[in-house]
Amino acid sequence: MTVERARYGADAAAGLAGTLPQPFPRTIGPNATSYLHEVVESGLTCNMIGRFEDAFAEEMGVEHCIATPGCTPALAVLACALDFNPGDEIIVSSVTDYGTVQGIIRENYIPVFADTDAGTVVSSAETIAPCITDRTRAILVVHMTGTICDMDPIVELAEKHGLIVYEDACQAVFGEYNGRFAGSLSNAGAFSFDSEKTMGSDIGGCVVTADGDLAERMRFIGHSRGGQMLEGFGRQHVVPGFAHRMPQCTAAVSLAQLEIIRPNVEQRDRMIRLLAEKLEEIPGITPLPIPDYMNVYSCWMAGFSVDPDAFTCTPDAFAQQVAEGGIPGAGTGRYYLMPPALPFLHEKAEKKLYPYSMPPASRDYSYNGDTCPNAQRFLESFVRWSSFCERYQPEHCELAAHVVKEVADRNRA
Numbered sequence: 001m002t003v004e005r006a007r008y009g010a011d012a013a014a015g016l017a018g019t020l021p022q023p024f025p026r027t028i029g030p031n032a033t034s035y036l037h038e039v040v041e042s043g044l045t046c047n048m049i050g051r052f053e054d055a056f057a058e059e060m061g062v063e064h065c066i067a068t069p070g071c072t073p074a075l076a077v078l079a080c081a082l083d084f085n086p087g088d089e090i091i092v093s094s095v096t097d098y099g100t101v102q103g104i105i106r107e108n109y110i111p112v113f114a115d116t117d118a119g120t121v122v123s124s125a126e127t128i129a130p131c132i133t134d135r136t137r138a139i140l141v142v143h144m145t146g147t148i149c150d151m152d153p154i155v156e157l158a159e160k161h162g163l164i165v166y167e168d169a170c171q172a173v174f175g176e177y178n179g180r181f182a183g184s185l186s187n188a189g190a191f192s193f194d195s196e197k198t199m200g201s202d203i204g205g206c207v208v209t210a211d212g213d214l215a216e217r218m219r220f221i222g223h224s225r226g227g228q229m230l231e232g233f234g235r236q237h238v239v240p241g242f243a244h245r246m247p248q249c250t251a252a253v254s255l256a257q258l259e260i261i262r263p264n265v266e267q268r269d270r271m272i273r274l275l276a277e278k279l280e281e282i283p284g285i286t287p288l289p290i291p292d293y294m295n296v297y298s299c300w301m302a303g304f305s306v307d308p309d310a311f312t313c314t315p316d317a318f319a320q321q322v323a324e325g326g327i328p329g330a331g332t333g334r335y336y337l338m339p340p341a342l343p344f345l346h347e348k349a350e351k352k353l354y355p356y357s358m359p360p361a362s363r364d365y366s367y368n369g370d371t372c373p374n375a376q377r378f379l380e381s382f383v384r385w386s387s388f389c390e391r392y393q394p395e396h397c398e399l400a401a402h403v404v405k406e407v408a409d410r411n412r413a
């Protein structure tokens with residue numbers, strides 16, 4: 001049997017048809033060419049990375065930004081910099097992308113997946129609290145689709161237990177929670193500038209933090225491979241560092257994208273709210289909830305739930321008909337449920353292979369959807385489309401809702 005490899009970026013979107021706007025080819029900030037030119041003209045001596053880091057930190061209102069070649073590397077460097085022990089537990093939202101957990105797994109920490117709140121794609125203090133044990137060291141929340149988690153109760157819970165909180169804000173760049181930006185609501189926040197993402201800049205990412213010591217440690221581990229100069233010897237690597245520096249050319253494109261990101265996000269916010277209103281009017285369809293505390297919804301992925309009792313077809317068939325009806329990329333999103341998406345982790349835990357051996361593990365672990373019943377149930381009937389983008393205008397929201405309504409009316413029970 002041939003197994004199809006996962007596709008990414010423009011490649012994943014290739015061949016999608018339909019009458020609605022699509023994110024590719026991406027709109028690139030007007031200064032990109034001149035910044036790229038500077039990189040080349042300087043013979044790679046200009047500090048485009050530093051310029052991007054300073055500009056992003058300033059726009060976010062945080063002190064430090066460490067640029068990386070993606071969010072997966074950003075979170076890997078952060079996991080290493082946190083310096084926990086193998087077998088220590090990090091609580092992670094159960095609905096996310098593999099990039100969220102890769103660093104945790106590589107450090108031999110143990111991911112413990114928190115369920116989502118019923119009816120949504122994000123975790124909360126209520127779903128995180130039962131996961132806390134004496135081995136928990138940190139909570140990694142994910143602002144999935146752009147829906148920002150209710151952070152104040154989560155931070156309060158963490159403080160009570162002496163835990164670090166950090167955010168995967170890949171899908172929520174410049175989204176606002178009670179007037180503060182996603183990614184700046186905890187000890188640290190990580191972003192992706194992957195070509196598909198809202199601030200698409202090819203393959204890039206960063207971490208922001210107000211913690212100077214953590215920022216310095218991340219630079220040392222992530223940028224300089226944990227290397228320092230030893231007299232009479234040369235470079236000595238005192239920690240297992242990474243070569244995860246953002247390339248200068250990506251920094252040039254990212255800087256240009258940063259200059260156009262705020263209007264992009266504002267447009268997404270306006271359009272997703274309009275789209276949600278229109279989807280709400282269709283019996284049997286529930287758009288993703290938009291919490292009141294989220295004053296800017298930097299929506300990367302649009303989606304809605306299908307009431308299985310209201311229709312004669314399965315949610316998968318519904319999604320397929322929606323895609324055929326003109327919404328490119330519409331599909332169910334079961335694969336976002338991390339425990340079943342990581343069979344190698346399940347196997348390791350079952351066989352009690354390191355770090356699931358005793359010690360360092362503190363208990364038995366298993367990774368399957370049953371451990372996150374809300375998330376599992378929700379994703380069974382959730383239809384999403386990541387081709388939602390800043391090019392949507394009111395008429396496109398109208399058209400998208402019309403496509404969904406037609407499929408709904410055709411399949412009504």
Ligand SMILES: Cc1ncc(COP(=O)(O)O)c(C=O)c1O
Nearest residue numbers: 070071072097099100170192194
């Ligand atoms: C929530 C989330 N976390 C992490 C990642 C990984 O980001 P990157 O592709 O920049 O490594 C993604 C990308 O899809 C994501 O959506």
